[in-house]
Amino acid sequence: MSQPDQAAVSNRLLRAMSAEDYAGLAPHLVPIELPLGEKLIDINAPVSHLHFMEAGISSITTDGANGKVEVGMVGREGLVGASPVLLGTDRVPHDHFVQMAGEGLRIEAGALVAAMDASTTLRRLLLRYVQTEIVQVRQTAYINAIYSIEARLARWLLMCLDRVDGNELALKHEFLSMMLGVQRSGVTLALQALEGSGRIRGRRMRIVVLDREGLEEVSNGGYGAPEAEYARLIEGT
């Protein structure tokens, strides 16, 4: 098995770490396909592996009495399973599944923990990543409390856009409605509003973003702060 060179990976965490830290991790990284719907971590099931996302998007969801809603999103900026493994537990009450197909680099939990124990710089980087996850979900809680469907949808599309190549997203309205925790027809109406103002174009199973800045306006401040915090904490910018 040949692991990719650090310069060849897409994952922003792997790219941000020192060459030594990457070299220590690389022998344990196993390239893996991430097909749509693949469960990376089951709710309350032992977390044996983590996944550095290389492409595609994974969702963290809460399943409750009233359905399933997204409470976290991980793409190539992140590491699926980071918070439980780095913070000392082996299971979480949340589902983690592949929401947009892609690839990842899988690593065993034990190997990652060992690498972190051996390198303070690696530990520091990955713990900071966990902090960015916290900032993201606090923002989600805020948004879910007081923003309109249209603003929440705009933020969500932007977050997806940050994690894919190109400006197309392969998504069903029904799936979006579940992620946001709203009615499917509400998603259709919000998308039509965005399309009416020329910010996106919708086709069947596909959303093309035409005006990224327009979406940021619609998101009304809901998008941006967590993303800036990621840049600051992980990439020092």
Next chain:
Amino acid sequence: MSQPDQAAVSNRLLRAMSAEDYAGLAPHLVPIELPLGEKLIDINAPVSHLHFMEAGISSITTDGANGKVEVGMVGREGLVGASPVLLGTDRVPHDHFVQMAGEGLRIEAGALVAAMDASTTLRRLLLRYVQTEIVQVRQTAYINAIYSIEARLARWLLMCLDRVDGNELALKHEFLSMMLGVQRSGVTLALQALEGSGRIRGRRMRIVVLDREGLEEVSNGGYGAPEAEYARLIEGT
């Protein structure tokens, strides 16, 4: 300055740690009053001190274009400032202030970090606490997306109740409306609904909880999971 004995403290983290870990921390703990409204951490300001809450409640809020909403709650089960300091940054884009007056044990960030570097068991405990904060805020994001005002209010009252002695909460409707991100009149109506079903009794500036289990029913599954995860991760139950 005499620090309290471990058996005498109320903070559940301090009580859960080993006697050795507590002994290492104790010389750095400074008892401090926490008056209503005191800011413990300012938004994006350096975090110099952390606070083990002994009594009272601190809120974590996001301030955005559309107002301020609570995105985290810390009482005597917790440590204000844990996530930034333990995860390697010195500031967070959130406000932390005292929402119900009480007391705490203050510690300098540097002293806590040093103690954690010296004890793997202490580090393990406190990182696990951060994980419980994550579980809490993911639940908040979930609830905010799809639960009614009444259910959210019931959950919020229960979370407060867990963090105070007795069954009375000193709260204004206006404050509640800000915490939940809803209209003040909506809070009044929801409280009346809870009072009508005999679960609480409201006076001016004061809410008396009469039927805790009734509130849990109203919260419709919104309350409980994060609390159970705290018990599991911190207290091993």
Next chain:
DNA sequence: CGCCTTGTGTTCGATTTCGCACGAACAGCA
């Protein structure tokens, strides 16, 4: 005791979102 500030109860129209249903458009497939 009576004023005055603050907190709470109440109302009401506007708006958003829900919840549901049904038809139209599209894509795969025979």
Next chain:
DNA sequence: TGCTGTTCGTGCGAAATCGAACACAAGGCG
């Protein structure tokens, strides 16, 4: 080409919530 299942557009009454205003009540203070 025609069939079929899926996805999307649409409409509509119901419900929840907003947003704002005003009246009333409680309690502090002079």
